[in-house]
Amino acid sequence: MSTSVAFLSGKGGSGKTTLALSVADLLCRCGAKTLLVDCDLSTNGATYFYESQINEWNKSHAVSVSSFSGILCGTTWADKPMPLEVNPQMDFIPSVSEISSEWMTEAAVRASGDTESRLGEFLFWAKCNTDYDVILFDCQAGYSEFLPLLLPGMDVDLFVLEADSISASAMRSLHLKIGGDFGRAKLYQVFNKTTPEEFDIYSKIVGTFFTNIGTLLFDWKIRQAFSRSQIPDLENNSANYGAGLCDICKIIFSDQKIQKSLSNFADELHFRKLQEKRSKIEVELNFSTRKRERLIWANSLFEFLLFAFMVVCFFVAIFPLSMNQFPEQKESNYIFISLIGALTSFLIITVARSRSMSSEERRKRLESERQLKELNKELAGLENKLKEI
Ligand SMILES: Nc1ncnc2c1ncn2[C@@H]1O[C@H](COP(=O)(O)OP(=O)(O)O)[C@@H](O)[C@H]1O
Ligand SMILES: [Mg+2]
Missing domain, CATH: 3.40.50.300 (P-loop containing nucleotide triphosphate hydrolases)
Incomplete structure (x- = not known):
């Protein structure tokens, strides 16, 4: 009927x-x-x-x-x-x-x-x-x-x-x-x-x-x-x-037959939706990885230059002292400025290292990675279910 x-x-x-x-x-x-x-x-x-x-x-x-x-x-x-x-x-x-x-x-x-x-x-x-x-x-x-x-x-x-x-x-x-x-x-x-x-x-x-x-x-x-x-x-x-x-x-x-087919079709649609969501997250993660790689490269160059500057400043400050010469007023100004330069470079390098990825970006990335893990789990479950049909 x-x-x-x-x-x-x-x-x-x-x-x-x-x-x-x-x-x-x-x-x-x-x-x-x-x-x-x-x-x-x-x-x-x-x-x-x-x-x-x-x-x-x-x-x-x-x-x-x-x-x-x-x-x-x-x-x-x-x-x-x-x-x-x-x-x-x-x-x-x-x-x-x-x-x-x-x-x-x-x-x-x-x-x-x-x-x-x-x-x-x-x-x-x-x-x-x-x-x-x-x-x-x-x-x-x-x-x-x-x-x-x-x-x-x-x-x-x-x-x-x-x-x-x-x-x-x-x-x-x-x-x-x-x-x-x-x-x-x-x-x-x-x-x-x-x-x-x-x-x-x-x-x-x-x-x-x-x-x-x-x-x-x-x-x-x-x-x-x-x-x-x-x-x-x-x-x-x-x-x-x-x-x-x-x-x-x-x-x-x-009707049982219709109900079962509807559930299977709904699962297929859900599977597809999850796949779409996964590829979107993967694209986002890839983008953020590429961005991060570029950032790391720029940071490394910046750090190297600063480090070189810090070493020069340090030697400029240390050299007169190592010669056991009590610096004249003029020289002591140079030494003071060089020491400040070395210290500032050191501080900038330290801060730049700790902030190479902002905390917000890091949080987003971790969240995307977590979502991806969950999606993969759900997709694997659905894939098995669909294979059985
Ligand atoms: N969920 C929906 N989203 C967008 N447009 C819709 C949706 N459902 C119906 N329409 C549009 O509404 C208009 C009228 O739909 P129709 O089915 O002819 O209504 P009715 O038969 O009740 O007169 C059509 O242009 C149709 O494409
Ligand atoms: Mg009509």
Whole structure:
């Protein structure tokens, strides 16, 4: 039996589509057979990401890819739809099947009548007549007429909101409209697009209306990927986001196989993050070693010159005394000045030696060396764990 999840929000732009696409991608990597359905007839957000694949499919097949609107209107058999195969692990049902030429409003869909039973048939097909482990529904922001039909069939409703009061108020007003339709679904929320400062605060919030199961940072690489209709790169560019998604998915999907794969993927991401941190520290240490070597060389030269000066001063002072001559007033001034010169050189050499590396630098270096040792230990542990998988 599959787990069905609806991505909801009070206000648009909170990141539902990005999250739904990324969760689908993550679950595919984890070996879960996934169906993603774009239920957003107003913006068709997720459908744009697969536009070229849909067009190719439509060109090479006699029947177009089944769409959510087609299923609701009855132009597609709700109990036998034909989703787009994105990859062997993932299928996708777009909001409309010809995004550049077809448009469909909620009113038009509703006018076709009997949407409720068609949606029911579709949900039954997806949940009971297929081998999907997970079915994800990327919904329209705010209220839509289909929500009361869709929500009772969900196992999880995930509300995505930004860390601002408008998002929270919009979620409250959505809750007022759909509060009675949740059925037996578990209700969760995530804060998305937080700044590092907000992250510290919002990740401590246990919940508002619903239980908070994650806080995700704003990541401009996600925005960049979105602008190119690309799914965020959870492994490399947006690994922090990927790690956050692993934690969220671990709460939503209780299946043992998925849980294990999620933990392994999270470990891999953590391993990579530690490797990055280690190379950063190594670069810093290398830089400080090179700087130190240059400093030592300059110090040695300086010390040598001072030492030579000290020896000369010393001999200038000692020579008249060793001749057993009681110095004249003029000579005694020279002797005095030479002795002062020798003493000052000696003091400068001593101080320079003790301060060749400032105490702050030394502390930083020791701290980096300590961190490096700990990181190496942790990395070795993780490496062994990953080898066993
Ligand atoms: N964590 C994030 N960091 C940065 N940008 C994000 C993040 N999540 C979503 N976005 C951006 O926010 C915008 C709206 O996201 P979208 O998924 O379309 O929201 P919704 O589906 O809720 O309307 C997109 O430009 C997307 O790239
Ligand atoms: Mg969207």
